[in-house]
Amino acid sequence: MSDPATHERDADDPLPSWSALVSVYQSVLHDVVAALDEQASTDSGVFSALAYLERARPPHRLPMGELQRAMHPRYSQPGFSRLVQRMEADGLVERRPDPADRRATIVVSTRAGRAQFRAANAVYVAALATSFGRHLGEDDHARLAAMLSRVTAHRDGERSQVAAAGSVRKRTTKSTSAS
Amino acid sequence: MSDPATHERDADDPLPSWSALVSVYQSVLHDVVAALDEQASTDSGVFSALAYLERARPPHRLPMGELQRAMHPRYSQPGFSRLVQRMEADGLVERRPDPADRRATIVVSTRAGRAQFRAANAVYVAALATSFGRHLGEDDHARLAAMLSRVTAHRDGERSQVAAAGSVRKRTTKSTSAS
DNA sequence: GAGTATTGTATGCTGTCGCATATATATGTA
DNA sequence: TACATATATATGCGACAGCATACAATACTC
Numbered sequence: 320m321s322d323p324a325t326h327e328r329d330a331d332d333p334l335p336s337w338s339a340l341v342s343v344y345q346s347v348l349h350d351v352v353a354a355l356d357e358q359a360s361t362d363s364g365v366f367s368a369l370a371y372l373e374r375a376r377p378p379h380r381l382p383m384g385e386l387q388r389a390m391h392p393r394y395s396q397p398g399f400s401r402l403v404q405r406m407e408a409d410g411l412v413e414r415r416p417d418p419a420d421r422r423a424t425i426v427v428s429t430r431a432g433r434a435q436f437r438a439a440n441a442v443y444v445a446a447l448a449t450s451f452g453r454h455l456g457e458d459d460h461a462r463l464a465a466m467l468s469r470v471t472a473h474r475d476g477e478r479s480q481v482a483a484a485g486s487v488r489k490r491t492t493k494s495t496s497a498s
Numbered sequence: 499m500s501d502p503a504t505h506e507r508d509a510d511d512p513l514p515s516w517s518a519l520v521s522v523y524q525s526v527l528h529d530v531v532a533a534l535d536e537q538a539s540t541d542s543g544v545f546s547a548l549a550y551l552e553r554a555r556p557p558h559r560l561p562m563g564e565l566q567r568a569m570h571p572r573y574s575q576p577g578f579s580r581l582v583q584r585m586e587a588d589g590l591v592e593r594r595p596d597p598a599d600r601r602a603t604i605v606v607s608t609r610a611g612r613a614q615f616r617a618a619n620a621v622y623v624a625a626l627a628t629s630f631g632r633h634l635g636e637d638d639h640a641r642l643a644a645m646l647s648r649v650t651a652h653r654d655g656e657r658s659q660v661a662a663a664g665s666v667r668k669r670t671t672k673s674t675s676a677s
Numbered sequence: 678g679a680g681t682a683t684t685g686t687a688t689g690c691t692g693t694c695g696c697a698t699a700t701a702t703a704t705g706t707a
Numbered sequence: 708t709a710c711a712t713a714t715a716t717a718t719g720c721g722a723c724a725g726c727a728t729a730c731a732a733t734a735c736t737c
Contacts, residue, residue, distance in 0.1 A: 331631065331635070331636040331639055332631075332639065333626055333627060333630050333631030333634070333639055334623075334626065335639070335640075335643040336634075336639040336640070336642040336643035336646065337526070337626055337630055337631075338643075339642070339643045339646035339647050339650065340519065340522065340523060340642070340646055341523065341527075341570075342570060342646070342650050343519065343646045343649050343650055344519060344520065344523045345570045345571060345572060346570060346571060346650070346653065347516070347649075348520075349570075349571040382685090383685075383686070384684090384685065384686090391520075391521060391524045391525060391528075392524060392525060392528040393524060394724085394725095395724075395725050395726080396685085396686075396687095396725095397686085397687075397688080397724085397725070397726080397727095398723080398724055398725065399686095400685095400686060400687060400688090401687085401688095401723075401724085402723095404687090405723095417685095420684090420685080420732075420733075421731080421732060421733085422684070422685045422686070422731060422732045422733070423684090423685060423686080423732090424685080424686070444513075447512055447513065447516055448512060450653070451512050451516055451649065452510065452511075452512030452516075454648070454649040454652040454653055455512070455515075455645065455648065455649060456510070457510040459645055459648075460510055460511065460512055460514070460515040461514075461515070462641075462645070463515040463518070463519070463642070463645055463646075464514040464515040464517075464518045466634065466638055466641070466642055467515065467518035467519055467521070467522045467642075468518050469633070469634065469638075470522050470526075470630065470633040470634060471518065471521050471522055471525070473633040474525065474629070474633055543693095561715090562715075562716070563714090563715065563716090573694085573695090574694075574695050574696080575695095575715085575716075575717095576694085576695065576696080576697095576716090576717075576718080577693075577694055577695065578716095579715095579716060579717060579718090580693075580694085580717090580718095581693090583717090584693090596715095599702075599703075599714090599715080600701080600702060600703085601701060601702045601703070601714065601715040601716070602702090602714090602715055602716080603715080603716070
C-alpha cells in the first residue's frame with residue numbers, strides 16, 4: 320500500500336507525505352532487517368523485544384502484556400506469545416510466574432539474551448546510520464522526530480479521549496509508563 | 499563484526515526520528531489495513547497492486563516484474579507471484595503472455611478489479627485522513643513529504659552509484675554466518 | 678460466597694511469507 | 708550452431724502470522 324492514484328491535490332493532502340513515509344520505512348527497514356539477520360543472526364522481532372527488556376526499569380524484566388503493548392501493534396497477542404516461546408527456547412529469556420497475579424508471566428532476559436542484544440544493537444545502529452541517518456542533516460532529524468512525535472501524541476490523545484468517553488470507568492492502563 | 503559506532507547523543511542521532519517514524523507507520527498502517535479489510539474486504543497487498551495497475555501508463559497493465567519492483571521490497575519474487583495468482587483466482591486481474599518475451603507475463607486488471615480498487619480507494623483515503631492526515635497541518639505534510647523524499651532520493655542516488663561502481667564491495671552480501 | 682464477567686496467556690487451524698530451487702526463454706560467445 | 712549464462716516466473720517446503728477459541732485466574736455483583 321504505497322501510493323495509489325487519487326484525487327485531492329490540496330496542500331493538506333496527506334497522501335504524498337504518507338507515501339514518502341511508507342517508501343522510506345520499507346526500504347530502510349529492509350536494509351536494517353537484512354543487516355541484523357546477516358551480521359547478527361537476529362530476527363527483528365527478537366531484537367525489538369530484547370531492546371524493550373533492556374530499557375525496562377526493573378532491571379531486565381517486563382510483564383508479557385506490557386512488553387507486547389510496548390511493541391506497538393506489531394504482534395497479535397498469540398503471535399507475541401509464540402515469539403516469547405521461541406526466545407525462551409533459544410535461551411534468550413526466561414518466563415517466570417508473576418507472584419502477584421498467577422495468570423501473568425514475567426519475561427526476564429537472560430545473560431545470553433543481553434549479550435545478543437548488545438551485539439545486535441551495534442549492527443542495528445550501524446545499519447541505521449548507513450541506511451537512514453546519513454541521508455538527512457542534523458536539524459532534519461530533529462525536525463522529523465518532532466513532527467512525527469506530534470502525530471503520535473495527537474493520535475494517542477484522541478484515543479484516550481475516546482476510551483474515556485466509551486466507558487464509565489477509565490481504569491484502563493495500569494499505572495505504568497510503557498510508551 | 500563492525501565496531502560499535504555506538505550511542506550518539508548528538509543532534510544527528512537518527513534513532514529518535516527513526517523510532518518516531520516506525521511508530522507512526524505501524525499504528526497508521528494498522529488502522530488503514532483494518533479499514534480496508536473491514537469496509538472493503540480488500541487485502542492491503544491486493545490494494546497496492548491494483549493501485550499501481552490503475553495508474554499504469556498503458557491503460558491497466560504492467561509486466562509482472564515492473565509491478566513487483568514498483569511495490570518496493572514489499573514482496574519477494576515468489577511472494578509476489580502468488581499474490582498475482584490469488585488475484586487472478588479472485589477475478590481481479592488476468593495474466594497474459596507477453597508477445598515480445600515469452601518468459602514474461604503481463605498483468606491486466608479486470609473490470610471487477612478496477613471496481614474493487616475504486617471502492618477500496620475511497621475507504622483508504624478516508625482512513626488515511628482520519629488516521630494520519632488530520633494530525634498534521636498543511637505545511638507539515640508538505641515539509642514531511644519533502645524531507646522524506648530527500649531520504650529516498652539520496653538513497654537511490656547512492657544505490658545507482660554503487661551499482662555503477664560494480665564489484666568493489668565490502669563483505670556485505672556474502673553468506674557468512676557470524677553471530 | 679456463588680455466579681458471571683473480565684483479564685492474561687496458550688493452542689488449533691489456516692493462510693501467506695521467504696528461501697532455495699526448478700523450468701522456460703533469452704542473450705552472449707565461441 | 709552449440710553452450711554457458713542471465714532473466715522471468717513458478718513451485719516445494721518450512722516458518723511464522725493472525726483469528727478463533729480454550730483455559731486459568733482474578734474482579735465485580737449480589
